Amino acid sequence: MTYEVMVDGKSHKLELARAEHGWRCKLDGEEFCVDAVLARPNVISLIMDGAAYEIKRERTPTDLHLWVKDARFAVQLHDPRSLRSRKSAAGCGEGPVKVLAPMPGKVVRIVAGAGTTVEAGHGVVVIEAMKMQNELKSPKQGVVKQVLAAEGASVSAGEVLAIVE
Amino acid sequence: MFNKILIANRGEIAVRVIRACREMGIRSVAVYSDVDRASLHVRKADEAYHIGPASAAESYLNIAKLLEVAKRSGAEAIHPGYGFLSENSRFAQACADARVKFIGPTPAAMEAMGSKTRARQAMAEAGVPMVPGSKRGLEFAQTAELADEIGYPVMLKAAAGGGGKGMRLVRHPQDLKSAFEAARSEAVRSFSDGEVYLEKFIENPRHVEMQILADEHGNTVYLGERECSVQRRHQKVLEESPSPIVTPEMRQRMGEIAVRVAQAAQYTNAGTVEFLVDQERNFYFLEMNTRLQVEHPVTELVTGLDLVHQQIRIAAGERLPLAQRDISVRGHAIECRIYAEDPDNNYFPSPGTITLLLAPSGPGIRRDSGMYEGWTVPIDYDPLLAKLIGYGFDREEAMSRLERALYEYFVGGIKTNISLFRRILRDPDFRAGRLDTGFLDRLLSRHRDDGGEESDIPENGKARIAAIAAGLFAVLDPAGSLNGGQGAQRNGAGTEVSSKWKQAGRIEAMGGIPS
Numbered sequence: 103m104t105y106e107v108m109v110d111g112k113s114h115k116l117e118l119a120r121a122e123h124g125w126r127c128k129l130d131g132e133e134f135c136v137d138a139v140l141a142r143p144n145v146i147s148l149i150m151d152g153a154a155y156e157i158k159r160e161r162t163p164t165d166l167h168l169w170v171k172d173a174r175f176a177v178q179l180h181d182p183r184s185l186r187s188r189k190s191a192a193g194c195g196e197g198p199v200k201v202l203a204p205m206p207g208k209v210v211r212i213v214a215g216a217g218t219t220v221e222a223g224h225g226v227v228v229i230e231a232m233k234m235q236n237e238l239k240s241p242k243q244g245v246v247k248q249v250l251a252a253e254g255a256s257v258s259a260g261e262v263l264a265i266v267e
Numbered sequence: 268m269f270n271k272i273l274i275a276n277r278g279e280i281a282v283r284v285i286r287a288c289r290e291m292g293i294r295s296v297a298v299y300s301d302v303d304r305a306s307l308h309v310r311k312a313d314e315a316y317h318i319g320p321a322s323a324a325e326s327y328l329n330i331a332k333l334l335e336v337a338k339r340s341g342a343e344a345i346h347p348g349y350g351f352l353s354e355n356s357r358f359a360q361a362c363a364d365a366r367v368k369f370i371g372p373t374p375a376a377m378e379a380m381g382s383k384t385r386a387r388q389a390m391a392e393a394g395v396p397m398v399p400g401s402k403r404g405l406e407f408a409q410t411a412e413l414a415d416e417i418g419y420p421v422m423l424k425a426a427a428g429g430g431g432k433g434m435r436l437v438r439h440p441q442d443l444k445s446a447f448e449a450a451r452s453e454a455v456r457s458f459s460d461g462e463v464y465l466e467k468f469i470e471n472p473r474h475v476e477m478q479i480l481a482d483e484h485g486n487t488v489y490l491g492e493r494e495c496s497v498q499r500r501h502q503k504v505l506e507e508s509p510s511p512i513v514t515p516e517m518r519q520r521m522g523e524i525a526v527r528v529a530q531a532a533q534y535t536n537a538g539t540v541e542f543l544v545d546q547e548r549n550f551y552f553l554e555m556n557t558r559l560q561v562e563h564p565v566t567e568l569v570t571g572l573d574l575v576h577q578q579i580r581i582a583a584g585e586r587l588p589l590a591q592r593d594i595s596v597r598g599h600a601i602e603c604r605i606y607a608e609d610p611d612n613n614y615f616p617s618p619g620t621i622t623l624l625l626a627p628s629g630p631g632i633r634r635d636s637g638m639y640e641g642w643t644v645p646i647d648y649d650p651l652l653a654k655l656i657g658y659g660f661d662r663e664e665a666m667s668r669l670e671r672a673l674y675e676y677f678v679g680g681i682k683t684n685i686s687l688f689r690r691i692l693r694d695p696d697f698r699a700g701r702l703d704t705g706f707l708d709r710l711l712s713r714h715r716d717d718g719g720e721e722s723d724i725p726e727n728g729k730a731r732i733a734a735i736a737a738g739l740f741a742v743l744d745p746a747g748s749l750n751g752g753q754g755a756q757r758n759g760a761g762t763e764v765s766s767k768w769k770q771a772g773r774i775e776a777m778g779g780i781p782s
Contacts, residue, residue, distance in 0.1 A: 103742065107734045114734045118742065127735050136735060140743040144623045144679065146736055157736040159744075160679035161622050168733045168740075169677070172689070173726060175733040179741055204615045206646050210452075232607075232616040232650045233432065233457060234500075235449065 108178040124149075199241045201264040203257040207231030212253055218246045220266060227251060227263045240266045268583050269293055269343045269368070274308070275333050276348030279637035279653055280561070281308035284346045287575035296340045298333065300326035302645040307637050314340055321647040324459075327351045330358050334365045344368035344582055346575075350649065353558035354381050354427075370582040371536050372557050379532040380555040384426045384464050386532075387552075393531045395524060395552045398469060398543060404462030407447050414443060417467045423447055425454030426462035431501035433457060436468060469551075471703040473544040474498065475510050476556075477525035478566045480577055481535045482587045489522030490570050491596040493562055495541075496702040497691065499614065504684070504707060505691060506562035507601040508569045511662065511700025512548065518596075521550060528555060537563075537578050561604065561654070564633060568600035568658040599665040600658045603673070605636075607650040609682035618646040622680030627672035631658040631665065644681055652683065662700070666692055 105116045117128040124137035137149040144159040158169040168177050211228040214220050225237040226246060240246075244266045251263040273296040274284045281297060285308060288295040297312030302321040309315045316336045319326035326332070328351055337345060345367055347353035356377040362369040371377070380386045384403040391397050399417050401410075404426050414421045414437070423446055425433025433454035435446035447463065455461040474495045481487040494510035495503045513521070525540035532555070539560050541553040563574045572589075581587070609617045624640040636653035638644065644652065655676065657669030670692045676685055691697050694710055 103738070105738050105741065107737045109730045109734045109737070112730070114731075116734055116738045118738045125739065127738070129731055129734055134735065136739070138736075138739045138743065143744060145625070146739055146743065148732070148736060148739070150732070150735075155732060155736075157732070157740075158623060158625070158677055158679060159736075159740055162619065162680055168736055169679075170729040170732045170736070172674075172686070173729045173733075175730055177733060177737045179737045181741075204609070204612050205617060231646055232618070232648060234616060234650075235453065236613075236615055 103181075106180040108180075109175050111176070198247060198265050198267040199244075200262045201226050201238050201240065201266065203229060203238075203251075203259060203261045203263055204236075205229075205231050206256070206258050207236075209251045209253055209255045209257060209263070210235060212249055212251070213237065214240070214246050214264075216246050216249050220244065220246060226266070229257065229263075238263065242266060269579070271296060271340065271342045271344075272370070272579070273298065273333070273337045273340060273342035273345045273367075274312070274348065275327065275345050276351055276353075277303050277306060277308055277327060277637070277648065278651065279307075279635050280348040280350075280559075282311050282637055283635050284348060284575055285311045287573065287579065290573075291576060291579060293579070296336065296342050298327070298336055300647075302647055305642060307639055307642070316340065321645065323351065323648065330355075330361050333358075334361060334367065337362075337365065337367045342367065344370055344579070346370040346578070347558065349558050349561055354556070356381055368582050370578050372532075372534050372538065376532045376534045377557045380534065380538070380557050382426050382462070383424060383428070383554045384462065386555055389531060390528060390552050393527060395528060396550065398466050398551045398553070400466030401464045404464050407444065410447060410463070410465050411440070411443055413465055414440065417465075420468040420470070422466045422468045423450040423463055424466060425450060425458060425460070426464055427458035427460040428454060431498075431503075433463070434501045436501075469543055469545055471546070471705045472496075473510070473512065473703050474503075474541065474553075475513065475521070475544050475550065476539050476541040476560075477521050478560075478563070478574075479525050479529050479534070479538050479540065480572075480574070480581070480587060481529050481538070482581045483535050483584060484586050486587045486590075487526045487529050487534070488587060488589065488591045488594060489525050490566050490572065490574075490594060492518060492521060493539075493560075493565055494702065495562065496704050497697075497707050498704050499707045499711070503562065503604065504606075505601065505603050505688065506565055507599065507662070507665070508565040509596050509599065511702070512544070517548065524552075528552065536581050537574055561651070562602050564635060564654060564656045565600040565602050568633065568656065569596045569598055570594060571597070598658060598660055599662040600656055601662075601665045601669055602654050602656045603669065603688045604651055604684075605653040605655060605676075605678070606684050607644050607652050607681050608684055610684055610686055611682070614684065614687075616646070616650045617682035618644045618650070619681040620644075621678060623677065624679070625675065625677040627655070627675035629668075629672070629675075631668040632656070632672045633658065638678070652678070655688075666698065 103118045107114045107116050119126045127134045139147045141147045146157045148155045160167045167174050207229040210230045213225040220240040222243045224240045226240050227238045247265040247267045249264045271294040274281045285295040294313045297308050297315040298318045299309045300321050318332045352358040356374040359369040360374040388402045420438045423435040433450050435450045437443050437446045450463050451461045475492050477492050478490040492510050493506050493508045495506045497505040528540050539556040542550040544550045607617050608614045620643045633656040638652045657665045659665035
């Protein structure tokens with residue numbers, strides 16, 4: 103089996119073949135012998151050259167991560183046989199910057215309405231979730247171009263609340 | 268003794284009380300809102316009743332509904348846990364009127380201590396040392412006047428508040444107005460009481476509190492202190508007992524004052540007297556919490572007393588089993604509050620589905636948890652998921668056990684603050700016991716370069732292992748990679764899962780590793 107693996111944005115070529123004890127792996131041309139057992143769903147116990155690792159797979163609504171010890175890696179895996187490289191480019195260019203809701207919640211207050219001049223770090227919108235109010239700050243100095251959230255509105259994670267230019 | 272107790276709460280504390288009931292041979296009655304049908308406390312209880320929609324005001328704060336369930340189930344007593352109605356004297360009174368025993372102090376004692384402003388007044392009269400400030404709630408104009416008089420920085424506090432809600436620190440006069448309004452509106456929303464008062468802000472104090480127990484026969488004892496200085500946004504994050512700075516002599520002095528405070532209010536059941544301690548170890552009465560505290564387990568571990576058992580026994584009319592001279596503090600315990608919040612995003616709450624949960628155990632480790640794998644953390648309540656407590660012969664041993672347990676603890680699918688505790692436990696100031704309420708903000712403002720684990724493998728070595736593991740997962744556990752079936756949305760039968768969670772589930776199903 104051959105895969106293209108992206109780890110934190112860096113591409114690796116991985117070949118896996120069953121061996122007598124475990125697996126023979128070839129990663130970017132370098133060979134390893136690995137013993138791997140699925141301990142339970144989402145947890146692999148891995149032994150490599152005598153060193154033991156418990157690898158955890160973490161799935162969230164938007165991402166997939168693998169944990170090696172205390173390090174967390176964003177991972178994408180492509181099987182070159184299936185030509186599926188649909189990519190939703192989340193473009194973040196220059197110019198207008200969006201203020202996003204970092205979590206689902208309720209808009210309790212608009213601090214800086216459209217047309218307000220704001221410094222970087224100046225509050226724009228206050229949202230509330232889990233009984234905590236959080237002031238979302240402008241990521242840059244500029245003018246609030248547009249406020250897309252209304253006071254009292256429920257918003258989901260990732261929703262654009264305001265645009266600062 | 269009671270035969271059946273209703274627990275008017277949710278989450279880890281409801282589970283905690285249900286366990287105590289089972290240990291004492293008492294049947295437990297859980298209550299749940301729409302979004303809590305699948306919560307752990309409902310699974311653990313002997314009986315469970317639906318009490319209303321997600322909104323706490325219509326469920327966990329709904330006095331009439333709770334008493335109706337008590338009547339229907341035949342519960343003879345109600346344990347309120349912490350938060351929600353635990354410090355609401357109207358609820359305690361309503362229980363008394365319905366002839367259901369409220370496991371806590373009397374309405375009169377709660378009223379005397381529950382309003383921070385009235386408590387301050389009473390304690391000033393009893394000669395307990397106090398921080399300068401207003402003795403009662405103020406309108407904005409008076410607040411501004413008094414703030415100018417005692418000098419900035421000042422602290423605004425909701426009179427009915429607790430847990431950091433409705434509290435605002437104000438450093439400059441021009442910020443007072445918006446802080447005042449924010450504190451007031453938060454107070455109205457959280458406690459249905461907009462009374463806000465003002466206090467001089469003591470720079471970098473310690474927060475040390477004394478646990479007391481009082482029976483209904485006039486006996487009151489103190490059970491040692493808890494150091495609660497590790498806070499963020501006035502919310503406790505880590506607590507320990509004993510405090511690294513409290514000597515036996517100071518403990519006795521503080522304990523005796525705490526007992527005096529309780530007796531002045533004719534207090535019964537478990538309670539906590541909070542003190543601010545300045546750099547010279549002077550302590551000032553802050554407030555009394557008329558409930559079981561979140562951090563009660565550290566006291567349980569160092570005294571050997573089960574506080575929930577004691578609460579129930581006291582409420583049933585029993586006498587305290589111990590006199591003050593029989594109580595001693597042995598060993599050291601530290602508690603970490605595991606919150607559903609994102610360390611990389613300013614510790615914002617992070618609800619969602621727990622897709623993987625690996626829980627620590629072993630010597631000196633206690634875990635009080637309200638979560639389980641596959642459970643969706645609702646967005647409607649406090650983000651506290653669990654408490655991890657380490658106990659040892661001394662502080663050093665408690666710290667190393669806790670660090671080891673944190674290494675074992677894994678919560679996947681949502682963000683938690685577990686990594687924060689690794690940083691705290693490795694911090695030289697923390698290890699030396701040099702704490703104050705500014706400690707955590709200072710730690711967080713530093714770069715995270717001290718956060719890495721000492722390890723024999725370099726970071727790029729770990730990345731290569733991750734790459735290999737990604738391939739192995741695709742082969743060994745393809746189902747989990749693709750269809751999102753394992754750990755998918757399960758939110759209780761008959762419960763409407765909101766559209767954003769459905770949406771999230773769909774993204775999850777599409778975004779997995781193709782095998």
